[in-house]
Amino acid sequence: MVRTGSVAVLAIGAFLGAVPAWAQDSIKIGVNEPLTGAVAASGNYVTNGARIAEEMLNAQGGVLGKKIQLIIEDNKSNPKEAVSAAEKLIVRDKVPVMMGAWSSTFTLAVMPKLIEYSVPMVVETSSSGKITTSGNPWVFRIAPTSAMEARAFGEKLGQLNPPIKKADFLAVNNDFGRGASDEFRKMLEAKGVKVGVTETMAPEATDLSAQLARIKQSDGDTLFVTTGVEQITLVLKQAAEQRLPHRIITTGGSSSPDQLIAQAGDAANNSYHILFFAPWFPEKAVNPDIAKAFVEAWNKKGYEFAGLTEGFRGYDGITTIAAAIKAAGKAEPQAIRDALWNTKVSGVNGNIAFTKEGPAGKESGQNQPNIYIVQIKGGKVTLP
Amino acid sequence: MPEFLQHLANAVVLGGTYALLGIGLTLIFGIMRVVNFTHGELYTFGAYMAFMLAGLFGLNFFVSLALAATLGFLLGALIEFTLLRPLKGADIDTTMLVMIGAWIAMQAGQQLMWGGVAKSVPNPFPTEPVVLGPVSVGPIRLFVLAVAVVLLAVFYLLINRTKLGVAMRATFQDPDTAALMGVNNGLMYTLTFAIGSGLAAIAGALLGPIFVVTPTMGDLVALKAFAIVILGGLGNIPGATIGGFVLALVEEFGAGYVSSGYRDAMGFLLIIAVLAVRPQGLFAAKERIG
Numbered sequence: 001m002v003r004t005g006s007v008a009v010l011a012i013g014a015f016l017g018a019v020p021a022w023a024q025d026s027i028k029i030g031v032n033e034p035l036t037g038a039v040a041a042s043g044n045y046v047t048n049g050a051r052i053a054e055e056m057l058n059a060q061g062g063v064l065g066k067k068i069q070l071i072i073e074d075n076k077s078n079p080k081e082a083v084s085a086a087e088k089l090i091v092r093d094k095v096p097v098m099m100g101a102w103s104s105t106f107t108l109a110v111m112p113k114l115i116e117y118s119v120p121m122v123v124e125t126s127s128s129g130k131i132t133t134s135g136n137p138w139v140f141r142i143a144p145t146s147a148m149e150a151r152a153f154g155e156k157l158g159q160l161n162p163p164i165k166k167a168d169f170l171a172v173n174n175d176f177g178r179g180a181s182d183e184f185r186k187m188l189e190a191k192g193v194k195v196g197v198t199e200t201m202a203p204e205a206t207d208l209s210a211q212l213a214r215i216k217q218s219d220g221d222t223l224f225v226t227t228g229v230e231q232i233t234l235v236l237k238q239a240a241e242q243r244l245p246h247r248i249i250t251t252g253g254s255s256s257p258d259q260l261i262a263q264a265g266d267a268a269n270n271s272y273h274i275l276f277f278a279p280w281f282p283e284k285a286v287n288p289d290i291a292k293a294f295v296e297a298w299n300k301k302g303y304e305f306a307g308l309t310e311g312f313r314g315y316d317g318i319t320t321i322a323a324a325i326k327a328a329g330k331a332e333p334q335a336i337r338d339a340l341w342n343t344k345v346s347g348v349n350g351n352i353a354f355t356k357e358g359p360a361g362k363e364s365g366q367n368q369p370n371i372y373i374v375q376i377k378g379g380k381v382t383l384p
Numbered sequence: 385m386p387e388f389l390q391h392l393a394n395a396v397v398l399g400g401t402y403a404l405l406g407i408g409l410t411l412i413f414g415i416m417r418v419v420n421f422t423h424g425e426l427y428t429f430g431a432y433m434a435f436m437l438a439g440l441f442g443l444n445f446f447v448s449l450a451l452a453a454t455l456g457f458l459l460g461a462l463i464e465f466t467l468l469r470p471l472k473g474a475d476i477d478t479t480m481l482v483m484i485g486a487w488i489a490m491q492a493g494q495q496l497m498w499g500g501v502a503k504s505v506p507n508p509f510p511t512e513p514v515v516l517g518p519v520s521v522g523p524i525r526l527f528v529l530a531v532a533v534v535l536l537a538v539f540y541l542l543i544n545r546t547k548l549g550v551a552m553r554a555t556f557q558d559p560d561t562a563a564l565m566g567v568n569n570g571l572m573y574t575l576t577f578a579i580g581s582g583l584a585a586i587a588g589a590l591l592g593p594i595f596v597v598t599p600t601m602g603d604l605v606a607l608k609a610f611a612i613v614i615l616g617g618l619g620n621i622p623g624a625t626i627g628g629f630v631l632a633l634v635e636e637f638g639a640g641y642v643s644s645g646y647r648d649a650m651g652f653l654l655i656i657a658v659l660a661v662r663p664q665g666l667f668a669a670k671e672r673i674g
Contacts, residue, residue: 037600040500173645200645204604206595209394210639210647217387230502230596237594241513241522242390263504263596266511 026069027062027331029054029321030089031314032100032110037077038204039228042254043102045307046124047072049314050099052297053322063322064329070318075101077203079109086110090117096331097121097324099317104128104175107139114138120337124317125310127252128175129183132357132364140340140365142316142352144276146180149251150187152371153274157191159373159384160247160272166194168220168246170211170235172227173200180226180251196220201231208235212242222247229256233263240267250274257374257381258306268376272384276349278372279308280381286350286370294348316347340365386518387640395636396629397525400532401591403628405605406612407539407621408583413610414619415543415556416576419476421483422463423584424606425490430456430585431592431601432494435503445507449589456585457578464577469570487606495599502596505589528590535583540621552576584609604648611655617665626667630654 031050034043050070058067071093075082082101089095090113097120101107104126111131114121115138123131123141127149132141144152157164167188171177177200185195196218199211212235215223223246225235232255239248249272257275260268277291278284279298285291294315298308321336324343328335345352354365375384405427412420430452437448467486471479509524543549554562555572563569588602595601612631616623631651638650658666 034500036495036500038598040598041502044499044501200643202645202648204600205647206601207394207398209398210391210636211644213387213390213394214640214644216390230598233502233504233596237511238522240511241520241525243513243515243520263502 026067027064027325028069028071028093028095029318030086030093030095030098030100031070031072031318032075032082032085032089032098032106033072033314034077034082034102034106035072035074038230039077039103039254041229041256041259041307042125042310043075043077045256045303045310046102046314046317048298048301048303048307049294049311049316050318051314052294052301052311053315053318056297057319057322063325064331066331068318068322071095075106077103077106079103079105082106083109083113086113086121090119095119096333097321097336099124099314099321102126104131104179107131108134108175111136111139117333119333120340122317122321122340124313125254126176128179130175130179132366133359134364135359135362136364137362138337138364140320140337140354140367142320142347142349142367142369143253143313144369144371145366146176146183146251148368149180149253149274149371150183153184153251153373154187154191156373162221164188164193164222164247166196166218166220167222167224168196168215168218169198169224169226170208170215171198171200171225172203172231174203176252177201177226181224184224184226184251194220201227203227203231205231206234208238209242212238212244215246216242216244220246222249224249224251226251228254229259233260236260236264236267236271240264247272253277253371254310256306256309257376259304261376261379261381262306266379269378270376272373272375275309275372275374276369277309277312278374278381278383279305279312280374281372281383284372284383285348287346287348290346291348312348316345316349316352319347320345320352389517389519391636391640393519393521395633397521397529398636399629399632400529401587401628402608402612402632403536403625404532404583404587404590405609406616406624406628407536408580408587409609410613410616410619410621410624411539411543411576411583412580413613414617414624415553416573416580417476417556418468418577419480419483420577420580421480421487421606422490423580423609424602424604425487425494426456426460426581426584426602427588427591427605428494428597428599428602429459429490430588431505431597432498432503432588433585434589434592435498435505435597439503439506445593449586452589453582453586456588457582459585460581461574461578463581464574468573468577472573491599491602498597498599500599502598504596505593507593509593522594524594528594531586531590535586536621536625539579539583540625543621548575608651611651614665615655615658617667620665620667623665623667627665630666 073085107126169181171181282291324339328339356363357366433452513520612627616627639647
């Protein structure tokens with residue numbers, strides 16, 4: 001009894017001692033990612049990237065003489081949980097700035113809270129156009145919109161051999177999937193490519209045979225797939241089972257090709273993937289030194305190599321936030337937001353800077369990222 | 385026409401696995417009258433066990449399947465013994481709450497143990513599909529269908545044609561009379577729950593290699609299992625089997641010809657329609673659970 005009591009007193013003492021020290025020495029950054037549920041793999045990868053940024057920044061002495069401290073919340077791959085996580089981060093942890101929330105659907109759900117509490121958020125993954133065009137002045141997106149991705153892909157259309165004659169779409173039935181298939185359809189039609197069927201799938205659907213059977217009947221030659229890596233794995237496996245003749249191209253940058261090779265095996269061969277970072281070829285990045293250092297730090301931590309194509313988002317997001325805090329001179333939401341407009345960061349994807357998008361007076365920040373196309377060939381990732 | 389045939393083939397293959405889920409739950413929910421929220425978790429458990437045995441320990445795939453089913457059977461027995469047995473005679477609400485608690489605890493446990501990132505179960509089947517005219521099916525799916533059909537037949541015979549089956553049914557119809565006839569009621573409860581759980585685990589172990597294994601994979605599956613059981617009529621094994629195939633057909637053709645975005649909604653629309661017309665389910669003559 002005496003023993004338990006003294007341990008408790010010690011614990012309370014340590015706790016009380018720790019809290020003020022924390023408050024003085026660290027700047028909190030909220031991270032709102034899907035660590036569990038349907039898109040958990042991606043959320044974990046992004047969070048790992050964020051942790052690397054935290055460590056690197058702190059190793060260099062932190063920001064404004066204080067350590068950076070990530071407060072990581074799991075949004076459970078669920079928009080309702082994403083809102084609760086954001087509210088918890090803002091109200092209880094009092095974070096002056098956040099990064100999140102991976103899926104467009106989660107980010108869109110969180111956005112009204114940013115206005116309600118006047119806290120800025122850097123969006124690291126979501127690609128739905130709506131995020132930066134709905135008039136939310138607290139949103140700063142480093143990820144490309146689906147429209148940007150489609151446009152950039154359109155410029156590389158000539159690299160595909162044989163060229164696309166008729167394209168079909170299979171997209172997850174949410175803001176991300178529907179947004180991307182709309183933008184790619186528009187882009188392809190403008191380039192004179194015929195468009196066949198567009199099929200959708202629920203985010204947690206595992207059996208996609210009905211959709212694939214229908215796509216098979218459209219005499220298209222290329223299938224654009226937009227969803228997370230878990231569902232892409234299933235699409236590749238089931239497409240092979242049904243002998244789908246299409247060339248498969250995934251959009252959205254969340255395909256983690258190495259995970260596909262590991263989990264879909266031969267079925268992953270000959271698929272193309274649009275990515276925003278190609279860790280196999282860091283020398284091809286806009287900032288090769290930063291890309292190499294990031295890949296090195298990732299490998300040193302023992303994280304799965306497959307996660308790098310998503311992990312960089314977390315790294316770039318946190319580095320951007322840290323740069324804004326530094327420029328703001330204080331860790332306050334309003335000051336950080338103002339500073340984000342002038343923040344220029346050399347990131348893993350490329351040079352990050354925000355331009356205004358959306359209705360005048362309430363613009364959101366949008367970065368202009370780079371895209372890469374890779375192909376899986378013989379169980380290896382190659383540049384086509 | 386080729387599209388129709390492919391949809392039909394897909395539905396039959398999917399229906400086999402749905403039926404397998406349905407019969408496991410119909411034993412527990414239909415015969416024992418326990419609203420078993422852990423059914424989906426036993427499915428997930430089976431899939432993770434297959435991943436652990438075949439993927440991590442490198443055991444033979446078929447041995448892993450059998451072991452996963454056995455472990456599911458034992459876990460089911462444990463759940464019955466520790467959670468349900470003390471609640472004997474308690475009302476359905478209490479039991480339901482306990483089972484909801486067990487469901488959440490099991491899902492969280494699986495999360496903790498395996499992490500949120502999806503796993504895939506290695507299997508010896510070639511990815512090259514079996515092609516019959518316009519229809520092509522993965523060999524592993526045919527294997528799953530075959531196993532499902534065998535298990536359906538075995539359990540139909542077990543419940544309807546063996547002494548054990550009679551004892552099981554008697555226990556849940558009238559425990560006192562059954563006990564007077566020399567049936568060990570406690571054993572029957574444990575056994576029935578364990579068998580139902582083992583069936584869920586083998587369904588998970590069979591489907592794990594086709595899909596990917598995640599901690600939340602059981603949620604939608606459990607919902608569908610309930611739907612299948614209610615569709616087919618409680619406690620009715622042929623009913624659950626047919627219910628499984630009907631659900632698969634409706635989902636597949638609904639997704640193929642109406643809208644793929646509402647695939648999962650199709651099945652539930654069907655159930656609402658069936659319950660409106662035949663509240664006791666398609667194949668049950670008896671009353672439904674209160």
